[in-house]
Amino acid sequence: xxxEGGSFMKGMVVGGVFCLVLSLLGSFxxxxxxxxxxxxxxxxxxxxxxxxELQQLxxxxxxxxxxxxxVYCVVMVQPKSxxxxxxxxxxxxxxxxxxxxxxxxxxxxxxxxxxxEKDDWARLRKALKHAYENxxxxxxxxxxxxxxxxxxxxLKYLVLTKDPEQPFYLGKAVKSGELEYVELNxxxxxxxxxxxxxxxxxxxxxxxxxRGRQLWKLSDDKQLAVCLKFTGVFAENGEDVHGxxxxxxxxxxxxxxxxxxxxxxxxxxxxxxxxxxxFSGLSANQMQVMMFGVYRxxxxxxxxxxxxxxxxxxxxxxx
Amino acid sequence: xxxxxxxxTIGLIFGYLSLRLLxxxxxxxxxxxxSVKNEKNQLDAYNIHTEANQKTSSAENxxxxxxxxxxxxxxxxxxxxxxKHVKQTWGKHCHHILYMSSVKTDFPTVELNVSEGRExxxxxxxxxxxxxxxxxxxxxxxxxxxxxxxxxxxxNLQYILSKLDPEKPLYLGRRFKPFISQGYMSGGAGYxxxxxxxxxxxxxxxxGQCTHFSTIEDMAxxxxxxxxxxxxxxxxxxxxxxxxxxFPLDHYVIRQLPRPRPWHMIYDYYEPNEGPNCCSDFIVSxxxxxxxxxxxxxxxxxxxxxxxxxxRFRPDEIVEANNKTNKGG
Numbered sequence: 001x002x003x004e005g006g007s008f009m010k011g012m013v014v015g016g017v018f019c020l021v022l023s024l025l026g027s028f029x030x031x032x033x034x035x036x037x038x039x040x041x042x043x044x045x046x047x048x049x050x051x052x053e054l055q056q057l058x059x060x061x062x063x064x065x066x067x068x069x070x071v072y073c074v075v076m077v078q079p080k081s082x083x084x085x086x087x088x089x090x091x092x093x094x095x096x097x098x099x100x101x102x103x104x105x106x107x108x109x110x111x112x113x114x115x116x117e118k119d120d121w122a123r124l125r126k127a128l129k130h131a132y133e134n135x136x137x138x139x140x141x142x143x144x145x146x147x148x149x150x151x152x153x154x155l156k157y158l159v160l161t162k163d164p165e166q167p168f169y170l171g172k173a174v175k176s177g178e179l180e181y182v183e184l185n186x187x188x189x190x191x192x193x194x195x196x197x198x199x200x201x202x203x204x205x206x207x208x209x210x211r212g213r214q215l216w217k218l219s220d221d222k223q224l225a226v227c228l229k230f231t232g233v234f235a236e237n238g239e240d241v242h243g244x245x246x247x248x249x250x251x252x253x254x255x256x257x258x259x260x261x262x263x264x265x266x267x268x269x270x271x272x273x274x275x276x277x278x279f280s281g282l283s284a285n286q287m288q289v290m291m292f293g294v295y296r297x298x299x300x301x302x303x304x305x306x307x308x309x310x311x312x313x314x315x316x317x318x319x
Numbered sequence: 320x321x322x323x324x325x326x327x328t329i330g331l332i333f334g335y336l337s338l339r340l341l342x343x344x345x346x347x348x349x350x351x352x353x354s355v356k357n358e359k360n361q362l363d364a365y366n367i368h369t370e371a372n373q374k375t376s377s378a379e380n381x382x383x384x385x386x387x388x389x390x391x392x393x394x395x396x397x398x399x400x401x402x403k404h405v406k407q408t409w410g411k412h413c414h415h416i417l418y419m420s421s422v423k424t425d426f427p428t429v430e431l432n433v434s435e436g437r438e439x440x441x442x443x444x445x446x447x448x449x450x451x452x453x454x455x456x457x458x459x460x461x462x463x464x465x466x467x468x469x470x471x472x473x474x475n476l477q478y479i480l481s482k483l484d485p486e487k488p489l490y491l492g493r494r495f496k497p498f499i500s501q502g503y504m505s506g507g508a509g510y511x512x513x514x515x516x517x518x519x520x521x522x523x524x525x526x527g528q529c530t531h532f533s534t535i536e537d538m539a540x541x542x543x544x545x546x547x548x549x550x551x552x553x554x555x556x557x558x559x560x561x562x563x564x565x566f567p568l569d570h571y572v573i574r575q576l577p578r579p580r581p582w583h584m585i586y587d588y589y590e591p592n593e594g595p596n597c598c599s600d601f602i603v604s605x606x607x608x609x610x611x612x613x614x615x616x617x618x619x620x621x622x623x624x625x626x627x628x629x630x631r632f633r634p635d636e637i638v639e640a641n642n643k644t645n646k647g648g
Contacts, residue, residue: 005326007324007326007327007330008326008327008329008330008333009330010327010330011326011327011328011329011330011331011332011333011334012330012331012333012334012337013330013334014330014331014334015330015331015332015333015334015335015336015338016334016335016337016338017334018331018334018335019334019335019338019339019342020338020342090574095625151623151625152625153625153626153627153628154625154626156626157626157627252615252618252619252623253611253612253615256611256614256615256618257611259614260610260611260614265407267407267614268408268614268617268618268621268622271614271618272618272622272623274622274623274624275624275626276623285569285573286569288569288572288573288574289568289569289572289573291595292568292572292595292598293568293616293619293620293623294619294623294624294625295625295628295630296598296600296630296632297600297602297619297620298600298601298620298624298630299472299473299474299475299601299620299621300474300475300477300478300601301474301478302474302621304624306626306627307627308626308627309627309629310625310626310627310628310629311629312628312629312630312631317595317596318594318595319631
């Protein structure tokens with residue numbers, strides 16, 4: 001009897017260990033994603049709300065969210081790229097609730113906030129600090145260069161149900177060694193809370209030096225990630241409901257060319273999101289073409305019955 | 320059989336099951352795969368929703384909805400590099416589509432009894448229209464000709480055609496003024512013949528009223544149209560902006576300082592505009608659109624959009640408002 005009990009116990013132990021091993025290998029993965037809890041988002045991608053989620057909100061709540069949703073565009077310009085500057089001014093930045101141009105040095109041709117700063121990172125710091133201090137009621141910040149084309153309505157759609165009192169740092173998230181950061185050339189989105197923490201950490205020279213570390217010179221977007229990381233804010237990839245990236249560091253032409261090689265039978269679907277937010281590396285003419293392509297060109301009779309409404313900006317003739 | 324191994328096995332199973340139970344009660348599995356499936360269902364529902372909108376909207380058009388037969392002027396050399404991409408993009412929006420070539424293939428292409436070459440373009444057109452008239456005239460009431468480097472938005476063409484009577488002799492496209500007094504339509508920008516216009520073209524060649532007097536295809540066809548009393552239509556939108564275009568978008572929409580007509584607009588019948596007012600929101604065509612650009616335009620037209628954007632141009636509202644003021648005045 002004793003030997004039978006003993007072998008039973010041995011069997012139990014082996015069975016239990018076997019089960020543990022299996023579960024560790026991944027058949028049970030405890031889910032840490034929480035949909036509504038904004039306090040604690042450890043995942044590194046942020047998705048736009050689905051149609052279902054939006055439909056659950058009342059009309060008045062939806063309207064309130066839309067009205068409160070304003071974007072402050074921080075456009076980093078330089079006189080040497082004057083044509084891009086002028087084109088950005090004439091195209092997509094008209095759709096920002098507030099668009100400020102921050103330049104390295106003053107230009108006689110166009111007005112901007114002159115930061116009088118040659119160093120990229122120092123300039124970005126100054127611009128962000130200025131934006132924070134002049135935000136007014138605006139709670140979302142979008143940082144871009146003038147040869148990026150951004151569709152602000154789609155940016156608003158992405159962050160519509162996100163609370164700006166939570167830290168959000170979104171865009172095209174890339175990894176460089178251990179550091180995950182958002183690429184500047186495809187646009188950086190910061191919530192008010194993220195920007196607030198950033199401006200506060202600017203005062204801590206050891207964590208977030210103004211001139212960058214002497215030994216190795218990180219690019220300005222990586223510096224930003226390092227500083228934000230100290231405040232507990234992490235880079236997240238902005239995606240649509242399908243998981244497709246919304247921030248692109250390339251042009252439409254370039255992405256379509258790639259898709260023609262990778263998905264020859266499904267080029268457009270395999271390429272880019274319908275509600276993409278940014279494309280980058282565009283020439284000034286391409287930006288004017290995009291303005292038409294995005295805000296005007298469409299097939300008669302296709303209605304989308306979107307749940308939000310955004311009106312065209314005043315005094316603009318190309319959208 | 321040894322009794323020890325039986326109890327061992329029972330113990331094994333018992334141990335496994337009890338630990339599994341313990342683990343599942345500690346970590347509630349949110350069934351990640353299920354939530355993904357749900358999202359997919361939501362997405363599919365969304366897609367169906369938009370497709371349904373498309374269908375109901377076109378039903379809102381007048382009952383005699385334009386049925387368009389598209390025919391593409393192409394040849395064996397271009398099937399792989401150009402025509403294939405037309406087939407995969409806007410070709411799908413045609414009610415019927417025919418690819419006209421000198422050689423029959425499984426593309427599929429229709430064999431016209433004509434060799435390739437620029438000097439044979441008008442012969443190809445004549446044979447193509449005769450072929451369509453003979454075999455397909457009942458399948459459509461409008462006949463669109465396009466090149467293998469033309470991009471067309473069929474829905475926007477339908478919008479224009481829905482207001483016109485296909486039993487009338489009508490001819491649409493990008494109107495040019497030289498050579499023909501009533502003007503003629505650019506070949507590359509694509510042109511459309513009504514059912515009656517097609518009938519008259521074929522009749523013109525049967526009776527000798529129309530001949531192959533020139534190799535310049537679009538101009539020569541325009542001459543035949545004039546001879547057979549087919550009317551050219553002004554296809555500009557209610558704001559006077561063009562719908563058919565003989566060049567890509569960047570030749571028109573880029574802002575320019577006021578200047579005399581550039582070379583590529585010298586032929587235009589109607590005074591062209593440069594900059595944002597060049598072109599209607601409801602573009603019908605562009606020309607010199609190769610491979611990548613076909614997909615780029617497809618993406619801009621049917622996919623990329625600003626969410627929730629209230630478009631400025633609402634022609635139906637303008638027409639309604641005009642009707643109201645006319646009635647009131």
